[in-house]
Amino acid sequence: MSRELARPALFFVHNASVKSCLRAQQSLVRSCPPPPRKLAAPFRVSGFLQKTAPWLLGRQSAASISKGPSLFSGLSESTKRLFSSSASPRVAELDIGNNGFLLRPRRVITDKSVGYWLVGSAALVFGIVVLGGLTRLTESGLSITEWKPVTGSIPPLTQGDWEAQFEKYKESPEFKLLNSNMTLDEFKFIFFMEWAHRLWGRVIGLSFVLPGLYFILRKKTSPRVGRRIFGIALLIGFQGFIGWWMVKSGLSDHFLENYIEEGKYKDNHPRVSQYRLATHLGLAFAVYLSMLWTGLEVLKENRWIKEPKQALRNISMLSNPVLKPYKYAAAGLFGLVFLTAMSGAFVAGLDAGLIYNEFPYMGEGFIPPKSELFSSFYARRKDDSDLIWRNMLENPVTVQLIHRIMATTSFVAIVGFHFLSNRLYRKNLIPRIIYRGSHGVVGFAVLQVTLGITTLVYLVPTPIAASHQAGSLALLTSVLVLGMRLRRPRASIQALLGTLARTR
Incomplete structure (x- = not known):
C-alpha cells in the first residue's frame, strides 16, 4: 500500500514545474499556517494537477481512475478508493523532505x-x-x-x-x-x-x-x-x-x-x-x-x-470584530438556559412543583418568608454550617424559587438578545438567517414560559409537565442552532472554500 501511495510522489519529485505550482499555492492558505516542514493546502492547483484534481477531490469514481492519467495506472482497488470518494473533498498533506514530497491524502469534509x-x-x-x-x-x-x-x-x-x-x-x-x-x-x-x-x-x-x-x-x-x-x-x-x-x-x-x-x-x-x-x-x-x-x-x-462564494460572504460578515460581544452574549445565553433546565431537574426530583401553585406570587408576596427559605430543618450538621447550600438544593420551597428566578432571568435575557439581533440586522451586520434564528429562540421561550406557568397552576398535570420538559430541550436546541450559525469555520475549511471559489 505504501509503495503504491509513493508512486504518485515519484512524479512530483522529478517534475520541477509541478513543484513550483505547489509552492505557488501556499499563498492560498495564509489563514492556515502549516507546521514546520509540512504544507497543508487544498489539492486543486493549476497546470497538470488541475486536470488530476477531480480524482483527488473525490468527484469521480474509482472506476474512472483506471481510465485516468498514467500517474494512477497499476494501483490496487483499495488505493484507488483512498484517492477517490463519491462523497466529499480531500486535501493532501505534503511532507517536504530532502528527497521530495510524500503525498498523504486525508478527508476534510465528512460525508x-x-x-x-x-x-x-x-x-x-x-x-x-x-x-x-x-x-x-x-x-x-x-x-x-x-x-x-x-x-x-x-x-x-x-x-x-x-x-x-x-x-x-x-x-x-x-x-x-x-x-x-x-x-x-x-x-x-x-x-x-x-x-x-x-x-x-x-x-x-x-x-x-x-x-x-x-x-x-x-x-x-x-x-x-x-x-x-x-x-x-x-x-x-x-x-x-x-x-x-x-x-x-x-x-x-x-x-x-x-x-x-x-x-x-x-x-x-x-x-x-x-x-x-x-x-x-x-x-x-x-x-x-x-x-x-x-x-x-x-x-x-x-x-x-456547494456554494463557496456565498459561504465566504457570510463568513466575512461574521468576522466583523463588532460582533464579538454578540457572540459572547449568545454563548452566555446558552449557558443560562442550560442551567435553568438543570434547576428544573431539582424541582422534579423534590416534587417542588406541588407547592405554591400560583404565579407570580408565592403566598402573600413574590418571595416566601425567610423562615421557609432557609430552615434549620434541612441542615444535617449540629452547627448548621450546611444550612444555606442544603436549603438551596434540598428545600422544595427554595428550589422552586431558584427555578422561577432563573427562568425569568433567561426569558428577559432572550428578549434582550432579540432586540440586539434586530438592531444588528438593521445595520446589516448579521446575516438574515441569524436574525430569523433569534426569532425562533424568542418563540420557544414564550412557549416554555407558558407551559411552565400552566404546569404550576394546574398542579403538575402529566401531559403539560412532560411538554414543559420537552420545551426546555427545544429551547436549548434553538439557542444551539443560533450559535452554530454564528460560528466561523475552521481554518482548513476556509482555505478549501477560498480555493473552490477561485476555480468556479
Whole structure:
C-alpha cells in the first residue's frame, strides 16, 4: 500500500514545474499556517494537477481512475478508493523532505449522510428525554429493581414471570410506604413505562455504535468527526451506568429507617436522589447536544462546499470584530438556559412543583418568608454550617424559587438578545438567517414560559409537565442552532472554500 501511495510522489519529485505550482499555492492558505516542514493546502492547483484534481477531490469514481492519467495506472482497488470518494473533498498533506514530497491524502469534509445520521440519533435522544420525564411523572422509575443490560430487554411473558417481578417490587421501599395497595395490573403499567425507557436507551446505543463503526471504517468521516463519534459512544455507555446509579438511590433501605434526630430532616418518601436525577438529565442533554452540534456542522460544511462564494460572504460578515460581544452574549445565553433546565431537574426530583401553585406570587408576596427559605430543618450538621447550600438544593420551597428566578432571568435575557439581533440586522451586520434564528429562540421561550406557568397552576398535570420538559430541550436546541450559525469555520475549511471559489 505504501509503495503504491509513493508512486504518485515519484512524479512530483522529478517534475520541477509541478513543484513550483505547489509552492505557488501556499499563498492560498495564509489563514492556515502549516507546521514546520509540512504544507497543508487544498489539492486543486493549476497546470497538470488541475486536470488530476477531480480524482483527488473525490468527484469521480474509482472506476474512472483506471481510465485516468498514467500517474494512477497499476494501483490496487483499495488505493484507488483512498484517492477517490463519491462523497466529499480531500486535501493532501505534503511532507517536504530532502528527497521530495510524500503525498498523504486525508478527508476534510465528512460525508453528509453522517450528518443526517447524527441528527436522527439526536432526535432519538430527544424522544428518550421526553419518555424519561413521563416515567418520572408517573412514578414508574422504581418498578424494575434489577439492572440487566442484555436480558432485561425481554419483558415478562407469562403470568408466573409477572408475579415474580411483582414480588421483587414488593420488597422495595416504594411499595411498602406508598403503593402497598397496588394490584398486579397497576404494576404492569408502571413496569412497561420503565421497561420502554430502558429499551429505548438500548436502541439508541445500538443505532449509534453500529452505524458509527461503519462510517469510520468506510472512511466516510474526517478524523475530527471520527473522534467525536467515539467520544459520544462512550458517553452513551456511561449514561446507562448513571441511569442505574440513579434508580439505585430510590431503592435504598434508608427510607424505612426511623428518625435519627428529632427536628431534623428525614426523607421518608421513596424517590431517586435529585442530585443523581440532575446528573442523569444533564448527561442526556450533553449526548443530545453533542450529536446535534456535530451533525449540523457536517451538513453545514457540505452546504458551504456547494456554494463557496456565498459561504465566504457570510463568513466575512461574521468576522466583523463588532460582533464579538454578540457572540459572547449568545454563548452566555446558552449557558443560562442550560442551567435553568438543570434547576428544573431539582424541582422534579423534590416534587417542588406541588407547592405554591400560583404565579407570580408565592403566598402573600413574590418571595416566601425567610423562615421557609432557609430552615434549620434541612441542615444535617449540629452547627448548621450546611444550612444555606442544603436549603438551596434540598428545600422544595427554595428550589422552586431558584427555578422561577432563573427562568425569568433567561426569558428577559432572550428578549434582550432579540432586540440586539434586530438592531444588528438593521445595520446589516448579521446575516438574515441569524436574525430569523433569534426569532425562533424568542418563540420557544414564550412557549416554555407558558407551559411552565400552566404546569404550576394546574398542579403538575402529566401531559403539560412532560411538554414543559420537552420545551426546555427545544429551547436549548434553538439557542444551539443560533450559535452554530454564528460560528466561523475552521481554518482548513476556509482555505478549501477560498480555493473552490477561485476555480468556479
